[in-house]
Amino acid sequence: MLLVDAYRSIWLKQVDERRYALLRIAFASVILINIAHLWPYRITLLCADGIINPAVASKSGPGLYLSIFSTVNSPAPVTVVFIAAAAATLLLAWGKLARPMLGILFWFLLSIMQRAPVATSGWDFILLNFAFILLLSPLGEKWNPYHLLLLRKGSPPDPQSVPRYGLVLMQLQVFVIYWQTVIQKIDDYYWQTGDFLTYFMLSHHSRFAGSWVIHWQGFLDILTYMTLMVELAIPILLWIPKTRRLGLFLGVAFHLSIAIFGVNLSIFSLVMIMTFLAFLNPWHHRPPGAATPTRAKASS
Amino acid sequence: MKTLCGILIVAFASLCAANILSGLATGNPPATDWLAALRRTTGVEQNWSMFHTIPRVHRLRVRVIAMDSGGNEHEFGAGLPGLEKIHPREKIRYYYTFERMFTPGGEDYRKPYIKALGRALGKKNPQLVEFSVHLEIDTTHPQTTRQEITRLLEHIRKDGKLTIEQRSVFGPFPVKNDAAG
Numbered sequence: 001m002l003l004v005d006a007y008r009s010i011w012l013k014q015v016d017e018r019r020y021a022l023l024r025i026a027f028a029s030v031i032l033i034n035i036a037h038l039w040p041y042r043i044t045l046l047c048a049d050g051i052i053n054p055a056v057a058s059k060s061g062p063g064l065y066l067s068i069f070s071t072v073n074s075p076a077p078v079t080v081v082f083i084a085a086a087a088a089t090l091l092l093a094w095g096k097l098a099r100p101m102l103g104i105l106f107w108f109l110l111s112i113m114q115r116a117p118v119a120t121s122g123w124d125f126i127l128l129n130f131a132f133i134l135l136l137s138p139l140g141e142k143w144n145p146y147h148l149l150l151l152r153k154g155s156p157p158d159p160q161s162v163p164r165y166g167l168v169l170m171q172l173q174v175f176v177i178y179w180q181t182v183i184q185k186i187d188d189y190y191w192q193t194g195d196f197l198t199y200f201m202l203s204h205h206s207r208f209a210g211s212w213v214i215h216w217q218g219f220l221d222i223l224t225y226m227t228l229m230v231e232l233a234i235p236i237l238l239w240i241p242k243t244r245r246l247g248l249f250l251g252v253a254f255h256l257s258i259a260i261f262g263v264n265l266s267i268f269s270l271v272m273i274m275t276f277l278a279f280l281n282p283w284h285h286r287p288p289g290a291a292t293p294t295r296a297k298a299s300s
Numbered sequence: 301m302k303t304l305c306g307i308l309i310v311a312f313a314s315l316c317a318a319n320i321l322s323g324l325a326t327g328n329p330p331a332t333d334w335l336a337a338l339r340r341t342t343g344v345e346q347n348w349s350m351f352h353t354i355p356r357v358h359r360l361r362v363r364v365i366a367m368d369s370g371g372n373e374h375e376f377g378a379g380l381p382g383l384e385k386i387h388p389r390e391k392i393r394y395y396y397t398f399e400r401m402f403t404p405g406g407e408d409y410r411k412p413y414i415k416a417l418g419r420a421l422g423k424k425n426p427q428l429v430e431f432s433v434h435l436e437i438d439t440t441h442p443q444t445t446r447q448e449i450t451r452l453l454e455h456i457r458k459d460g461k462l463t464i465e466q467r468s469v470f471g472p473f474p475v476k477n478d479a480a481g
Contacts, residue, residue, distance in 0.1 A: 008310055011310050012306055041391065044379050044380060044386075044394075045393065047381065049416065049420075050381060051378075051380045051413055051416075053413065055412070060408075061340050062340050063336075063337045063339075063340030063341035110343060116393075118396060118397050118401060118406070119394075119396050119397045121392065121396060122349075125347070125348075128343030129344055132343045136312065163306075165309050165313040168313070169313060169316050169317060169320065176320050177348045178348075180324060180346065181349065184349050189353075190354040195453060196354055199441060200354065200355055202440045202463075203354075203355035203357060203358055204355070204359055204388070209462075211462060214453065214456055217453060264390075268350075
């Protein structure tokens, strides 16, 4: 019985709903940035007479083909879908019709990945994955960015308690993202020899590619091994409350470095930093249901 | 009602957690067809292979060269529908697209793309008769090089040349001219 209760508690322990609200707002913001990133590709990759044949795309994977772009496939309607998706991110961030908006965004992300599977990147999968978990989690809809960041004077809503299963699933997902990638990397010759970062810095992904890289190979070898250690450590450090700040610092510094030294990897970095919010609890010192300072002041 | 809700949450979360944690199992074992379809459609597939090996490409260029009936060459961009120039370094998704279409396994996408190129060229200039797609890759480490015996970085250090140019030409293919049927 004790084990059953402990297992139930993993998923059903009550947490402050603002933790979900923070994730929801950050997720909506990252999706909006991703929509801006996808905007220049919308005609060439998603329209019927673009680069990717729709019939081939529809048969590319084992899943059900649900892409909206199978029927919406000419430039003007595709543009309208993009604008609608951007509007959905704003409403999601504001907590207005949050779950339907999340459903729309999940469909939008899935539609793009199914319609242009050869153009997908790693962060598309992470966003879709988090959209699915969020879709079935509490969203803290009452909290908009103004309330959450205490930017507006007046009475914010009372924070409620909600089960933490969504946050736990997202934390597990972050563990698996980092650890699976490390498992795959340690099996690779170039990660084993430490050559990876030298090749990376010589590749088209590098912002500063040039012959200088070769002269720094020894240092880059060390950084290659450190990358593996950092990727293993980030989720553990984030998970343990005492090391959470260190984990956050290490994770943000790691992904900022990727964004600075890499080209076109900024969105990936943003997406990963957004996932860290599943571990953070800025309201841990104030139990849910307790009056916030603003409310307490207002009522006195 | 509250108890039922709790049971549903625990059941859903347990299933999701099992799926997520299966991502750490050796080889990430393949699921049954219906489970693979469900995982793909809901986006909960667990394949996180970002940069699991070295990126080999330093620069990728894609050009479309067409020949008219007089034997003159015309160069076009590889973008569709308008044959616009594409920049794979600045626009990373074009890099993914062309790299995946023009490597083994990408034939299913490549063939209809080339047909569509033929139609777009015919629309653009009815005088064109044939075309080819030129893929120019500057690579630090050609795919065909065996990893164990060639420490390419040492070669680069010795001769100062960062990349090897690999050119692949796909074609010639006929231009589809609507007027000619």
